[in-house]
Amino acid sequence: MSETPKSPQPSDVTDGRDDLNFVMRARRDKLDALTAQGVSAYGYGYQRSHLSADALKLLGEAEEGPEVSVAGRLVAWRAHGKTIFAHLGDPAGRIQLYFRKDVLNEVFDVVEHFDLGDVVGVQGPLFRTRSGEVTVRVTKVELLAKSLRPLPFGKEEIVDGKPVRHSAFTDGEMRSRQRYADLAVHPEVRAHFASRSAMTRAIRTFLDGRGFLEVETPVLQPLYGGAIAKPFVTHHNALDMPLFLRIADELYLKRLVVGGFERVYEIGHDFRNEGIDRTHNPEFTMLEFYQAYADYVEMMDVVEALVGNAALAVRTALAAVDRPDNAAAFEPMLEAGGFPRVEWLPALSRGVGVPDVLALDDAALRAAAKKVGVQGTDKLLRPKLLDELFQFHVESKIDRPTFVIDYPIELSPLAKPKRGNPALTERFELFAKGKEIANAFSELNDPIDQRRRFEAQAKLKAAGDEEAGSVDEDYLRAMEYGMPPMGGVGIGLDRLFMYLTGTQHIRDAILFPTMRPE
């Protein structure tokens, strides 16, 4: 960074017009014309008296109303010669503007250089048009930001009371890449993502109310653990060492419980260096929370209340903007009495049609898996076979939110053995619509057992398993000081939000999903 920046050469100096298409050229020309008229195209601020929705209410039954000032983006434009109708969009909705040459005089020439997409502030009295729409009769205008690039506005008409959009901006890839444009032209997309924020806020409020402490733990970690996944690796120059982006928050949050923070939670991004598809993004939002002295049964109650609050928040946020309800998702979550609880072993045994599926040998499991269409059964190990069978016979058939409890220990290396039956673990997962929403355990707090499990992982890693972890001596040291028993829960918030809103693609749950560069 010691090089002196090169001063621009004459050939570098350009206003960019060479690459501009004709539409953008026209806007640049208007900008020049405005500048020539002494109009600033980029403001510093604006004192708005009302949001659009509040201004609309002021008129009541009257024909003429008070003066208002509103600010926002021009989202519709209908010029008629010596008058112009426009709509201004702001966070509360939209309001019609009426410009008249005989009111504005020479300012009308300025207004004629406005474009769809410009950010403006206008002032004037309210009135009702012949068709009954409350409208601002504009007397003062300020251009706050000239839009030099056309936004992909579609046109809207009202058919049977419902807006129908023409030539809409529908390309899913472009809407994700240019989320700013997607949001700018689609109020319903803003409402959708606002409801996601409402969900997160509700979860924070819920956990705060139960005495959980929100904390932040390292994203850059010298060792990765707490889940089984491939990590992103980076390098710290000053320490000259590799660092990993976390794949889970778990081990740091549990260290905090050792330290005496008995209820902690974190909402943050985890990173997994794996494929991207409809339900996977390399970075995603994870909620993890831990409660000392609670076991997994108590945590089920917490999860029921938590997702109920999340569902209510999303439903309320969407109802406020008249968005279609996803009642199938909300209602079960809001019902009192909690979710049904299904034991893993009897449920799967019933599905397979045997008294005890764990009593079957590998060959029998393989045959059962093959029978239901699992591919490549010859190469699958026992845990995978069990999991495949479970997915087919139980998981995929779960529609309403349901807890599946007491997983076999072969499938749950991170959970405590079940009291009274060491072949099972104290673990639950919450499923709905065939998808996993939460995963939770009575957490291991025996440092000797933990070391054994770490060492087994390290062995796999040495054998070339990229997803396996290492022995985390610092974490073991924390456990050796004495870790209270606790229940821990992980909930993928992108997935939860997808479930609540009926979203089919994780791209539509994340504002800026990871994408290949253009």
Added chain:
RNA sequence: GACCCGGUAGCUCAAUCGGUAGAGCAACGGCCUUUUAAGCCGUAGGUCGUGGGUUCGAUUCCCACCCGGGUCACCA
């Protein structure tokens, strides 16, 4: 990774059985002082994803590649 579908104007799409492409909206010019997908008249706007091949000639046919979507596989 396999298979299927797609990539044409700023947006949404059409057409070309091989002869360098059209519409609506957006844009520009004209008319228009209560419109709301405003209207009417006119104009302009495109390396038809990229590279190669076949051909007198390729957006069209062939091959490869890139990008996206879907299904499956993989992936806690």
